[in-house]
Amino acid sequence: MAVSVLDNGDADRRVWLETGIPGLDTILSGGLLQGGLYLVEGHAGTGKTILGFQCGLTYARRGDRVVVVTLLSESHGRLIDHLRGFDFFDGAVIARSFLLLSGYGAAKEGLTPLLHLLAQTLMQEKPRLLVIDGFSGIRAFAQGEQDYADFLLELSALVGAAGCTSLLLSTVGGPAHEAQQALVDGIIELSTAAFGVRRIRELEVHKFRGADPLAGRHAFQISKAGMHAYPRFEAVRTRTTPTARVSHRKLGFGLPALDEMLGGGLIEGSTTSLLGAPGVGKTSLALKFLEQGLRQGERALYLGFYEQPGRLLAKAAGVGMPLESFAESGELLIDWRAPLEVLLDEVVERLLKLVEHQRPKRLVLDGIAGLHEATVHTERNQPFTAALLHELRARHLTTVITEELPLFFEGMSSVRSISAAFVENIVYLRYVEQDTVVSRVLSMIKVRDGDHDPGIRPFSVSSKGFVVAERPPLDDAHR
Amino acid sequence: MTTVLLIDDEPDTLSVYSMLLEMAGYRVLKALDGAQALKALETTMPDVIVTDWMMPGINGRAFCEQLRQPGSAYAEIPILVGSAAMEAPDGAQKLYDEFLRKPLLIDELISGMERVLSLSRMRPHEEP
Numbered sequence: 001m002a003v004s005v006l007d008n009g010d011a012d013r014r015v016w017l018e019t020g021i022p023g024l025d026t027i028l029s030g031g032l033l034q035g036g037l038y039l040v041e042g043h044a045g046t047g048k049t050i051l052g053f054q055c056g057l058t059y060a061r062r063g064d065r066v067v068v069v070t071l072l073s074e075s076h077g078r079l080i081d082h083l084r085g086f087d088f089f090d091g092a093v094i095a096r097s098f099l100l101l102s103g104y105g106a107a108k109e110g111l112t113p114l115l116h117l118l119a120q121t122l123m124q125e126k127p128r129l130l131v132i133d134g135f136s137g138i139r140a141f142a143q144g145e146q147d148y149a150d151f152l153l154e155l156s157a158l159v160g161a162a163g164c165t166s167l168l169l170s171t172v173g174g175p176a177h178e179a180q181q182a183l184v185d186g187i188i189e190l191s192t193a194a195f196g197v198r199r200i201r202e203l204e205v206h207k208f209r210g211a212d213p214l215a216g217r218h219a220f221q222i223s224k225a226g227m228h229a230y231p232r233f234e235a236v237r238t239r240t241t242p243t244a245r246v247s248h249r250k251l252g253f254g255l256p257a258l259d260e261m262l263g264g265g266l267i268e269g270s271t272t273s274l275l276g277a278p279g280v281g282k283t284s285l286a287l288k289f290l291e292q293g294l295r296q297g298e299r300a301l302y303l304g305f306y307e308q309p310g311r312l313l314a315k316a317a318g319v320g321m322p323l324e325s326f327a328e329s330g331e332l333l334i335d336w337r338a339p340l341e342v343l344l345d346e347v348v349e350r351l352l353k354l355v356e357h358q359r360p361k362r363l364v365l366d367g368i369a370g371l372h373e374a375t376v377h378t379e380r381n382q383p384f385t386a387a388l389l390h391e392l393r394a395r396h397l398t399t400v401i402t403e404e405l406p407l408f409f410e411g412m413s414s415v416r417s418i419s420a421a422f423v424e425n426i427v428y429l430r431y432v433e434q435d436t437v438v439s440r441v442l443s444m445i446k447v448r449d450g451d452h453d454p455g456i457r458p459f460s461v462s463s464k465g466f467v468v469a470e471r472p473p474l475d476d477a478h479r
Numbered sequence: 480m481t482t483v484l485l486i487d488d489e490p491d492t493l494s495v496y497s498m499l500l501e502m503a504g505y506r507v508l509k510a511l512d513g514a515q516a517l518k519a520l521e522t523t524m525p526d527v528i529v530t531d532w533m534m535p536g537i538n539g540r541a542f543c544e545q546l547r548q549p550g551s552a553y554a555e556i557p558i559l560v561g562s563a564a565m566e567a568p569d570g571a572q573k574l575y576d577e578f579l580r581k582p583l584l585i586d587e588l589i590s591g592m593e594r595v596l597s598l599s600r601m602r603p604h605e606e607p
Contacts, residue, residue: 161588
């Protein structure tokens with residue numbers, strides 16, 4: 001008797017298909033399981049239908065059929081009309097690859113006729129994705145919780161047998177909610193949360209069989225481009241920690257006295273914080289660091305939150321650093337984000353894309369507080385900063401951060417720095433009162449790896465440039 | 480019309496696969512375990528049997544052994560075994576025609592059934 005064994009042993013036959021929604025597949029650790037049954041739940045207006053259709057269009061563009069079944073939801077015409085404004089919408093693809101049908105009539109007859117309708121559709125259309133919009137409405141047609149649980153069990157078996165990934169778009173809570181949650185392969189919750197007057201969209205994966213999604217809440221946005229999720233940066237980097245290369249090369253500021261204090265400059269791939277009160281010269285010194293690199297043919301990237309590019313270039317020119325030509329040639333890339341209603345992870349995603357694109361040697365993050373103002377979960381600030389700086393080191397970027405200290409304070413011990421614990425070097429810039437004038441001095445508070453001059457040096461910022469005083473000659477007693 | 484005897488102790492799986500097979504044009508007899516399946520065989524001779532391996536009572540192995548014993552009237556019916564176990568059951572290959580690993584796509588099941596049916600039709604059948 002001929003025996004054929006189709007089994008392929010321990011091999012993993014599961015197929016994971018990407019949703020195509022930016023960021024979501026990273027959160028899901030790869031996408032949705034083919035034949036999996038997923039509950040997408042959230043209150044009205046949280047973006048469930050957008051998620052379903054955006055995902056559907058990804059499948060359709062890959063050449064797969066998509067079936068959308070509506071229950072207690074808006075008419076198909078209205079549904080499509082509302083989606084027309086999104087960039088991901090493509091009427092031709094929808095016409096070619098989507099089947100939209102109402103399950104309402106069948107559901108009114110009971111859940112068995114509805115299951116038959118779904119089975120018939122899956123057998124005929126052979127879709128790779130089924131989206132059931134208004135799924136919570138099904139409970140209204142069930143004859144009790146057992147009937148509803150049976151339906152869910154059979155639906156799970158049905159989509160598994162058909163190899164059709166299914167998204168059940170449902171409101172949160174309601175009767176039989178626990179049965180619903182227990183019987184699906186995964187639950188993605190969409191929500192909005194108020195932080196002061198801001199309202200942030202967040203998603204959380206509560207359950208995901210067979211994979212290891214990024215736990216916790218992640219911000220997402222819905223814009224004309226559609227849905228875009230932003231995996232929590234530190235959560236992603238905890239999982240995939242890149243390794244930083246070790247370098248002994250020094251990158252200078254082009255200020256002989258300061259470079260001498262630093263033992264030749266900043267070690268390539270290191271991060272340095274310039275701490276100081278408002279107006280003391282942090283941005284000017286950071287720009288000087290970029291200018292020195294640009295003069296040596298290195299590319300540079302500036303990310304700031306407080307000065308627009310035009311003003312920044314004018315400011316640089318005003319202190320003897322003409323950077324316009326570098327900006328025009330693209331060797332210097334200035335990215336400015338107003339620290340208003342931006343998302344922390346969005347800013348970082350954009351920064352890393354620019355780094356990818358620009359391949360800079362030197363980077364300035366001007367005003368790290370601007371990054372932290374973008375977060376609504378302040379407990380993230382420390383792990384986020386640590387993860388970001390580690391990422392920049394791993395990309396072999398030599399980074400200078402500016403961080404503002406209060407204008408008036410008593411003693412350094414009363415000052416709390418965001419970045420101090422995570423950077424290799426700290427340069428402290430401050431005002432000092434001397435007789436009848438206020439002048440400025442700088443000193444090294446922390447220099448990891450290497451000799452440095454612990455002295456305090458006067459400096460000035462004027463149209464003549466950024467000038468650090470040379471070390472005073474040692475007197476006989478110190479010689 | 481091809482008649483399939485479908486045996487699975489999971490009611491939802493049994494109900495869904497039988498519904499899909501009927502939609503694909505098969506006649507389906509359903510049984511939740513080996514005992515129910517043997518009872519069904521008393522009245523109807525299926526063209527092919529699809530059985531789960533791990534079931535309570537008369538499990539897949541015991542059921543197949545009964546069908547394949549010498550002189551059995553059902554010895555020639557092709558059998559497909561499906562199991563979520565990682566490998567085909569050890570030492571049981573003579574008891575069935577094809578092993579399919581669960582979870583099963585309906586298209587895989589239909590292809591498997593048609594394959595064993597076609598091999599069965601080509602096989603010289605023993606005189607009773």
